[in-house]
Amino acid sequence: xxxxxxxxxGRTTDFRGNTLWEIVGNxxxxxxxxxxxxNMFQRYPEPCYMRILKVQAVDEQADxxxxxxxxxxxxxxxxxxxxxVEIYSTSYKADYELVPIxxxxxxxxxxxxxxxxxxxxxxxxxxxxxxxxKDESGDPNPxxxxxxxxxxxxxxxxxxxxxxxxxQLSMDIGKPTSVSAKLYDxxx
Amino acid sequence: MLRAGCQLxxxxxxxxxxxxxxxxxxxFVRWRRKPRWLPVAKSKLFRVPERKKQSExxxxxxxxxxxxxxxxxxxxxxxxxxxxxxxxxxxTADHIVLTPEQEEAEFQRCVEINAxxxxxxxxxxxxxxxxEREEKVAYVQERLDARRVREEERRERADERVRFEIxxxxxxxxxxxxxxxxxxxLANPVDHNFAIDLAGNMIKGRSTxxxxx
Numbered sequence: 001x002x003x004x005x006x007x008x009x010g011r012t013t014d015f016r017g018n019t020l021w022e023i024v025g026n027x028x029x030x031x032x033x034x035x036x037x038x039n040m041f042q043r044y045p046e047p048c049y050m051r052i053l054k055v056q057a058v059d060e061q062a063d064x065x066x067x068x069x070x071x072x073x074x075x076x077x078x079x080x081x082x083x084x085v086e087i088y089s090t091s092y093k094a095d096y097e098l099v100p101i102x103x104x105x106x107x108x109x110x111x112x113x114x115x116x117x118x119x120x121x122x123x124x125x126x127x128x129x130x131x132x133x134k135d136e137s138g139d140p141n142p143x144x145x146x147x148x149x150x151x152x153x154x155x156x157x158x159x160x161x162x163x164x165x166x167x168q169l170s171m172d173i174g175k176p177t178s179v180s181a182k183l184y185d186x187x188x
Numbered sequence: 189m190l191r192a193g194c195q196l197x198x199x200x201x202x203x204x205x206x207x208x209x210x211x212x213x214x215x216f217v218r219w220r221r222k223p224r225w226l227p228v229a230k231s232k233l234f235r236v237p238e239r240k241k242q243s244e245x246x247x248x249x250x251x252x253x254x255x256x257x258x259x260x261x262x263x264x265x266x267x268x269x270x271x272x273x274x275x276x277x278x279x280t281a282d283h284i285v286l287t288p289e290q291e292e293a294e295f296q297r298c299v300e301i302n303a304x305x306x307x308x309x310x311x312x313x314x315x316x317x318x319x320e321r322e323e324k325v326a327y328v329q330e331r332l333d334a335r336r337v338r339e340e341e342r343r344e345r346a347d348e349r350v351r352f353e354i355x356x357x358x359x360x361x362x363x364x365x366x367x368x369x370x371x372x373x374l375a376n377p378v379d380h381n382f383a384i385d386l387a388g389n390m391i392k393g394r395s396t397x398x399x400x401x
Protein backbone atom coordinates (compact mmCIF):
# COMPACT_ATOMS: atom_id res chain seq x y z
CA UNK A 1 0.00 0.00 0.00
CA UNK A 2 1.35 3.30 -1.01
CA UNK A 3 1.98 6.10 1.41
CA UNK A 4 -1.01 8.29 1.97
CA UNK A 5 -0.23 11.86 1.08
CA UNK A 6 -2.20 14.57 2.75
CA UNK A 7 -2.79 17.54 0.51
CA UNK A 8 -3.99 20.67 2.17
CA UNK A 9 -6.37 22.90 0.27
CA GLY A 10 -7.23 26.36 1.43
CA ARG A 11 -5.69 29.53 2.60
CA THR A 12 -2.65 29.37 4.76
CA THR A 13 -2.53 31.13 8.09
CA ASP A 14 0.13 32.71 10.22
CA PHE A 15 -1.45 31.38 13.37
CA ARG A 16 0.18 28.43 15.02
CA GLY A 17 -1.13 26.72 18.14
CA ASN A 18 -4.46 26.23 19.84
CA THR A 19 -7.30 28.32 21.04
CA LEU A 20 -7.13 29.42 24.62
CA TRP A 21 -9.97 27.16 25.67
CA GLU A 22 -8.24 24.13 24.26
CA ILE A 23 -5.27 24.95 26.44
CA VAL A 24 -6.86 25.94 29.73
CA GLY A 25 -9.65 23.38 29.49
CA ASN A 26 -7.14 20.54 29.68
CA UNK A 27 -5.03 21.85 32.55
CA UNK A 28 -5.47 21.14 36.25
CA UNK A 29 -6.88 24.18 38.04
CA UNK A 30 -7.48 25.75 34.59
CA UNK A 31 -3.80 26.44 34.28
CA UNK A 32 -3.73 29.27 36.76
CA UNK A 33 -0.15 30.43 37.21
CA UNK A 34 1.02 28.94 33.90
CA UNK A 35 2.60 30.86 31.09
CA UNK A 36 1.04 31.07 27.62
CA UNK A 37 2.32 32.87 24.56
CA UNK A 38 0.79 34.20 21.36
CA ASN A 39 2.85 32.87 18.50
CA MET A 40 2.06 35.96 16.47
CA PHE A 41 4.00 38.08 18.94
CA GLN A 42 7.13 35.94 18.81
CA ARG A 43 8.30 38.04 15.89
CA TYR A 44 9.73 40.57 18.30
CA PRO A 45 13.16 40.06 19.82
CA GLU A 46 11.76 41.19 23.19
CA PRO A 47 9.84 38.59 25.20
CA CYS A 48 6.05 38.53 24.90
CA TYR A 49 4.20 36.22 27.24
CA MET A 50 1.19 36.05 29.51
CA ARG A 51 0.64 34.49 32.90
CA ILE A 52 -2.83 33.20 33.65
CA LEU A 53 -4.44 34.68 36.74
CA LYS A 54 -8.10 33.73 36.47
CA VAL A 55 -10.25 31.67 34.14
CA GLN A 56 -14.00 31.90 33.60
CA ALA A 57 -15.63 29.39 31.30
CA VAL A 58 -18.23 30.63 28.84
CA ASP A 59 -21.18 28.62 27.59
CA GLU A 60 -20.59 26.92 24.30
CA GLN A 61 -22.43 28.51 21.41
CA ALA A 62 -23.62 26.32 18.59
CA ASP A 63 -22.26 28.16 15.59
CA UNK A 64 -19.32 29.78 17.26
CA UNK A 65 -15.89 28.76 18.30
CA UNK A 66 -15.67 28.39 21.98
CA UNK A 67 -14.36 31.40 23.77
CA UNK A 68 -13.15 31.72 27.32
CA UNK A 69 -12.68 34.66 29.64
CA UNK A 70 -9.13 34.62 30.96
CA UNK A 71 -7.45 37.30 33.01
CA UNK A 72 -3.72 37.42 32.44
CA UNK A 73 -0.74 39.41 33.47
CA UNK A 74 0.63 40.49 30.15
CA UNK A 75 4.23 41.15 29.28
CA UNK A 76 4.54 42.67 25.85
CA UNK A 77 7.92 43.30 24.33
CA UNK A 78 9.59 43.06 27.70
CA UNK A 79 7.26 45.49 29.44
CA UNK A 80 4.92 44.05 32.03
CA UNK A 81 1.68 45.92 32.11
CA UNK A 82 0.69 47.27 35.47
CA UNK A 83 -2.91 46.06 35.31
CA UNK A 84 -4.15 42.54 34.55
CA VAL A 85 -5.68 42.20 31.11
CA GLU A 86 -8.79 40.23 30.27
CA ILE A 87 -8.74 38.14 27.12
CA TYR A 88 -12.14 37.30 25.77
CA SER A 89 -12.77 38.49 22.25
CA THR A 90 -9.45 37.16 20.97
CA SER A 91 -9.53 33.91 22.91
CA TYR A 92 -10.89 31.96 19.94
CA LYS A 93 -7.74 32.54 17.89
CA ALA A 94 -5.80 29.33 17.40
CA ASP A 95 -2.55 31.09 18.09
CA TYR A 96 -1.94 30.38 21.78
CA GLU A 97 0.68 28.02 23.05
CA LEU A 98 1.34 26.72 26.53
CA VAL A 99 4.92 27.09 27.70
CA PRO A 100 6.19 24.07 29.62
CA ILE A 101 7.36 25.00 33.10
CA UNK A 102 10.96 24.04 32.36
CA UNK A 103 10.97 26.30 29.26
CA UNK A 104 9.68 29.38 31.01
CA UNK A 105 13.20 30.59 31.80
CA UNK A 106 13.74 31.23 28.08
CA UNK A 107 11.24 34.06 28.33
CA UNK A 108 12.03 35.13 31.83
CA UNK A 109 15.76 35.39 31.15
CA UNK A 110 15.27 37.51 28.07
CA UNK A 111 15.77 40.94 29.56
CA UNK A 112 15.34 42.94 26.36
CA UNK A 113 12.87 45.76 26.55
CA UNK A 114 11.29 47.83 23.82
CA UNK A 115 12.67 51.34 23.81
CA UNK A 116 10.31 54.18 24.61
CA UNK A 117 9.69 56.83 22.01
CA UNK A 118 9.94 60.45 23.09
CA UNK A 119 7.80 62.72 20.96
CA UNK A 120 8.37 66.45 20.65
CA UNK A 121 5.70 68.57 22.35
CA UNK A 122 5.16 70.91 19.42
CA UNK A 123 4.49 70.36 15.74
CA UNK A 124 3.98 72.84 12.95
CA UNK A 125 0.61 73.36 11.31
CA UNK A 126 -0.35 72.06 7.87
CA UNK A 127 0.38 74.63 5.14
CA UNK A 128 -3.04 76.15 4.49
CA UNK A 129 -4.07 76.23 8.13
CA UNK A 130 -0.67 77.74 8.93
CA UNK A 131 -1.41 80.63 6.60
CA UNK A 132 -4.78 81.25 8.22
CA UNK A 133 -3.36 81.15 11.73
CA LYS A 134 -0.47 83.37 10.66
CA ASP A 135 -2.94 85.94 9.36
CA GLU A 136 -5.06 85.80 12.48
CA SER A 137 -2.45 85.71 15.19
CA GLY A 138 0.45 87.44 13.47
CA ASP A 139 2.77 84.68 14.65
CA PRO A 140 5.18 83.98 11.77
CA ASN A 141 5.62 80.29 12.65
CA PRO A 142 2.66 79.00 14.69
CA UNK A 143 3.05 75.65 16.42
CA UNK A 144 0.47 73.30 17.90
CA UNK A 145 0.65 70.70 20.61
CA UNK A 146 1.37 67.13 19.65
CA UNK A 147 -1.46 64.80 20.51
CA UNK A 148 -1.41 61.04 20.29
CA UNK A 149 -3.55 58.21 21.52
CA UNK A 150 -2.31 56.72 24.75
CA UNK A 151 -2.88 53.02 25.13
CA UNK A 152 -1.71 50.67 27.81
CA UNK A 153 0.95 49.06 25.67
CA UNK A 154 2.19 52.07 23.79
CA UNK A 155 5.70 53.12 24.66
CA UNK A 156 5.46 56.68 23.38
CA UNK A 157 5.41 59.77 25.54
CA UNK A 158 5.87 63.50 25.15
CA UNK A 159 9.21 65.06 25.88
CA UNK A 160 9.56 66.69 29.26
CA UNK A 161 11.11 70.09 29.81
CA UNK A 162 14.54 70.28 28.30
CA UNK A 163 14.41 66.71 27.04
CA UNK A 164 15.49 65.85 23.52
CA UNK A 165 12.83 64.08 21.44
CA UNK A 166 13.90 60.80 19.86
CA UNK A 167 11.43 61.11 17.01
CA GLN A 168 11.20 64.16 14.81
CA LEU A 169 7.70 65.17 13.75
CA SER A 170 6.84 67.55 10.95
CA MET A 171 3.94 68.14 8.56
CA ASP A 172 5.40 66.13 5.71
CA ILE A 173 6.18 62.49 5.12
CA GLY A 174 9.18 62.70 7.39
CA LYS A 175 12.45 60.87 7.07
CA PRO A 176 12.48 57.19 6.18
CA THR A 177 14.41 54.92 8.47
CA SER A 178 17.72 53.52 7.38
CA VAL A 179 16.09 50.14 6.69
CA SER A 180 13.65 51.52 4.16
CA ALA A 181 15.73 54.39 2.80
CA LYS A 182 16.38 52.61 -0.46
CA LEU A 183 12.67 52.59 -1.32
CA TYR A 184 13.11 56.29 -1.95
CA ASP A 185 16.27 56.02 -4.04
CA UNK A 186 16.28 58.85 -6.54
CA UNK A 187 12.93 60.16 -5.31
CA UNK A 188 13.89 62.36 -2.37
CA MET B 189 6.26 50.02 -2.48
CA LEU B 190 7.32 52.99 -4.55
CA ARG B 191 9.90 50.91 -6.31
CA ALA B 192 7.30 48.28 -7.14
CA GLY B 193 5.01 50.95 -8.55
CA CYS B 194 7.76 52.19 -10.84
CA GLN B 195 8.43 48.68 -12.10
CA LEU B 196 4.79 48.08 -12.83
CA UNK B 197 4.62 51.28 -14.79
CA UNK B 198 7.67 50.30 -16.82
CA UNK B 199 6.26 46.86 -17.58
CA UNK B 200 2.98 48.24 -18.81
CA UNK B 201 4.71 50.72 -21.10
CA UNK B 202 6.89 47.95 -22.48
CA UNK B 203 3.85 45.77 -23.13
CA UNK B 204 2.04 48.64 -24.81
CA UNK B 205 5.04 49.28 -27.04
CA UNK B 206 5.04 45.61 -28.05
CA UNK B 207 1.42 45.64 -29.06
CA UNK B 208 2.01 48.81 -30.98
CA UNK B 209 -0.71 50.77 -29.21
CA UNK B 210 -0.37 53.98 -27.28
CA UNK B 211 0.80 54.09 -23.69
CA UNK B 212 -2.51 53.66 -21.98
CA UNK B 213 -4.51 51.04 -23.83
CA UNK B 214 -7.70 50.64 -21.83
CA UNK B 215 -9.63 47.44 -21.76
CA PHE B 216 -13.08 47.51 -20.27
CA VAL B 217 -14.05 44.39 -18.45
CA ARG B 218 -17.11 45.75 -16.77
CA TRP B 219 -19.75 43.77 -18.64
CA ARG B 220 -17.80 40.57 -18.85
CA ARG B 221 -17.79 39.83 -15.17
CA LYS B 222 -19.53 36.91 -13.60
CA PRO B 223 -22.64 38.19 -11.77
CA ARG B 224 -22.09 38.32 -8.04
CA TRP B 225 -24.86 35.85 -7.29
CA LEU B 226 -23.38 33.01 -9.31
CA PRO B 227 -21.22 30.54 -7.39
CA VAL B 228 -17.49 30.20 -7.79
CA ALA B 229 -16.52 28.83 -11.18
CA LYS B 230 -15.61 25.15 -11.21
CA SER B 231 -12.16 25.86 -12.52
CA LYS B 232 -11.57 28.32 -9.69
CA LEU B 233 -13.12 26.24 -6.93
CA PHE B 234 -9.89 25.01 -5.40
CA ARG B 235 -7.74 27.94 -6.34
CA VAL B 236 -6.00 29.40 -3.33
CA PRO B 237 -5.00 33.01 -3.70
CA GLU B 238 -1.35 33.55 -3.11
CA ARG B 239 -0.43 35.47 0.00
CA LYS B 240 2.00 38.15 -0.92
CA LYS B 241 4.81 38.68 1.54
CA GLN B 242 5.61 42.25 2.38
CA SER B 243 9.28 42.90 2.53
CA GLU B 244 10.72 44.07 5.83
CA UNK B 245 11.64 47.51 4.53
CA UNK B 246 8.22 48.05 3.03
CA UNK B 247 6.51 46.96 6.21
CA UNK B 248 8.54 49.22 8.46
CA UNK B 249 8.14 52.16 6.09
CA UNK B 250 4.38 51.74 5.86
CA UNK B 251 4.15 51.45 9.64
CA UNK B 252 6.23 54.59 10.09
CA UNK B 253 4.13 56.53 7.57
CA UNK B 254 0.95 55.36 9.25
CA UNK B 255 2.11 56.37 12.71
CA UNK B 256 3.37 59.68 11.45
CA UNK B 257 0.12 60.47 9.68
CA UNK B 258 -2.03 59.48 12.64
CA UNK B 259 -0.04 61.68 14.99
CA UNK B 260 -0.26 64.62 12.61
CA UNK B 261 -3.98 64.20 12.16
CA UNK B 262 -4.65 63.79 15.87
CA UNK B 263 -2.62 66.89 16.64
CA UNK B 264 -4.52 69.01 14.15
CA UNK B 265 -7.87 67.68 15.26
CA UNK B 266 -7.01 68.37 18.90
CA UNK B 267 -5.93 71.89 17.95
CA UNK B 268 -9.20 72.56 16.13
CA UNK B 269 -11.20 71.12 19.01
CA UNK B 270 -9.43 73.38 21.49
CA UNK B 271 -9.97 76.30 19.14
CA UNK B 272 -13.72 75.69 19.11
CA UNK B 273 -13.84 75.47 22.89
CA UNK B 274 -11.84 78.70 23.18
CA UNK B 275 -14.19 80.40 20.73
CA UNK B 276 -17.23 79.32 22.68
CA UNK B 277 -15.77 80.53 25.96
CA UNK B 278 -14.66 83.94 24.73
CA UNK B 279 -17.51 84.87 22.43
CA THR B 280 -20.64 86.37 24.03
CA ALA B 281 -22.99 85.53 21.23
CA ASP B 282 -25.19 83.06 23.06
CA HIS B 283 -24.93 83.95 26.74
CA ILE B 284 -25.63 87.68 27.32
CA VAL B 285 -26.63 88.34 30.92
CA LEU B 286 -29.37 90.96 31.51
CA THR B 287 -30.85 92.47 34.66
CA PRO B 288 -34.61 92.04 35.24
CA GLU B 289 -35.26 95.72 34.42
CA GLN B 290 -33.35 95.44 31.19
CA GLU B 291 -35.22 92.25 30.38
CA GLU B 292 -38.53 93.97 31.06
CA ALA B 293 -37.55 96.94 28.91
CA GLU B 294 -36.42 94.63 26.16
CA PHE B 295 -39.73 92.82 26.38
CA GLN B 296 -41.66 96.06 26.25
CA ARG B 297 -39.69 97.16 23.23
CA CYS B 298 -40.53 93.89 21.52
CA VAL B 299 -44.20 94.29 22.40
CA GLU B 300 -44.25 97.82 20.97
CA ILE B 301 -42.64 96.74 17.76
CA ASN B 302 -45.12 93.92 17.52
CA ALA B 303 -48.06 96.25 18.12
CA UNK B 304 -46.81 98.66 15.46
CA UNK B 305 -46.51 95.83 13.02
CA UNK B 306 -50.01 94.64 13.88
CA UNK B 307 -51.48 98.15 13.36
CA UNK B 308 -49.76 98.52 10.05
CA UNK B 309 -50.98 95.17 8.88
CA UNK B 310 -54.53 95.96 10.16
CA UNK B 311 -54.72 99.07 7.96
CA UNK B 312 -53.55 97.10 4.97
CA UNK B 313 -56.08 94.40 5.75
CA UNK B 314 -58.95 96.91 6.06
CA UNK B 315 -58.10 98.39 2.70
CA UNK B 316 -57.92 95.02 1.10
CA UNK B 317 -61.20 93.84 2.61
CA UNK B 318 -63.05 97.02 1.55
CA UNK B 319 -61.78 96.65 -1.95
CA GLU B 320 -62.82 93.03 -2.01
CA ARG B 321 -66.28 93.92 -0.72
CA GLU B 322 -66.76 96.53 -3.46
CA GLU B 323 -65.67 94.09 -6.08
CA LYS B 324 -68.10 91.55 -4.77
CA VAL B 325 -71.05 94.00 -4.85
CA ALA B 326 -70.21 95.05 -8.38
CA TYR B 327 -69.97 91.48 -9.46
CA VAL B 328 -73.37 90.56 -7.97
CA GLN B 329 -74.96 93.61 -9.52
CA GLU B 330 -73.55 92.71 -12.90
CA ARG B 331 -74.88 89.19 -12.60
CA LEU B 332 -78.36 90.48 -11.63
CA ASP B 333 -78.49 92.83 -14.62
CA ALA B 334 -77.44 90.07 -16.93
CA ARG B 335 -80.18 87.88 -15.55
CA ARG B 336 -82.81 90.56 -16.06
CA VAL B 337 -81.76 91.06 -19.67
CA ARG B 338 -81.83 87.34 -20.21
CA GLU B 339 -85.37 87.07 -18.78
CA GLU B 340 -86.63 89.91 -20.94
CA GLU B 341 -85.24 88.32 -24.07
CA ARG B 342 -86.85 85.04 -23.19
CA ARG B 343 -90.23 86.65 -22.60
CA GLU B 344 -89.91 88.53 -25.88
CA ARG B 345 -89.24 85.28 -27.72
CA ALA B 346 -92.25 83.62 -26.08
CA ASP B 347 -94.54 86.52 -27.01
CA GLU B 348 -93.30 86.38 -30.58
CA ARG B 349 -94.12 82.69 -30.69
CA VAL B 350 -97.61 83.24 -29.29
CA ARG B 351 -98.35 85.99 -31.81
CA PHE B 352 -97.12 83.72 -34.62
CA GLU B 353 -99.39 80.87 -33.47
CA ILE B 354 -102.39 83.19 -33.25
CA UNK B 355 -101.67 84.39 -36.77
CA UNK B 356 -101.43 80.79 -37.94
CA UNK B 357 -104.66 79.78 -36.24
CA UNK B 358 -106.67 81.83 -38.73
CA UNK B 359 -106.15 79.16 -41.41
CA UNK B 360 -106.83 76.20 -39.12
CA UNK B 361 -109.50 73.70 -40.14
CA UNK B 362 -112.21 73.77 -37.48
CA UNK B 363 -115.47 71.87 -37.03
CA UNK B 364 -117.37 74.69 -38.74
CA UNK B 365 -115.35 74.88 -41.95
CA UNK B 366 -114.54 71.13 -42.09
CA UNK B 367 -117.01 70.40 -44.89
CA UNK B 368 -115.78 73.31 -46.94
CA UNK B 369 -112.18 72.15 -46.49
CA UNK B 370 -113.10 68.64 -47.63
CA UNK B 371 -114.88 70.05 -50.59
CA UNK B 372 -111.92 72.15 -51.51
CA UNK B 373 -109.51 69.20 -51.13
CA LEU B 374 -111.63 66.95 -53.31
CA ALA B 375 -112.02 69.68 -55.87
CA ASN B 376 -108.27 70.24 -56.08
CA PRO B 377 -106.47 66.91 -56.03
CA VAL B 378 -102.77 67.25 -55.63
CA ASP B 379 -100.43 64.96 -57.49
CA HIS B 380 -97.04 64.70 -55.82
CA ASN B 381 -95.50 62.42 -58.45
CA PHE B 382 -92.89 63.80 -60.73
CA ALA B 383 -90.19 62.67 -63.11
CA ILE B 384 -86.76 64.05 -63.93
CA ASP B 385 -85.24 63.95 -67.40
CA LEU B 386 -81.54 63.82 -68.19
CA ALA B 387 -81.27 67.60 -68.21
CA GLY B 388 -82.55 67.73 -64.62
CA ASN B 389 -85.96 69.23 -65.46
CA MET B 390 -88.69 68.25 -63.08
CA ILE B 391 -91.92 67.13 -64.73
CA LYS B 392 -94.73 67.19 -62.16
CA GLY B 393 -97.72 64.93 -62.24
CA ARG B 394 -98.18 61.32 -63.27
CA SER B 395 -99.79 61.95 -66.61
CA THR B 396 -98.20 65.20 -67.69
CA UNK B 397 -96.46 64.94 -71.03
CA UNK B 398 -93.14 66.63 -71.48
CA UNK B 399 -93.60 69.73 -73.53
CA UNK B 400 -92.08 69.30 -76.90
CA UNK B 401 -89.53 71.93 -77.66
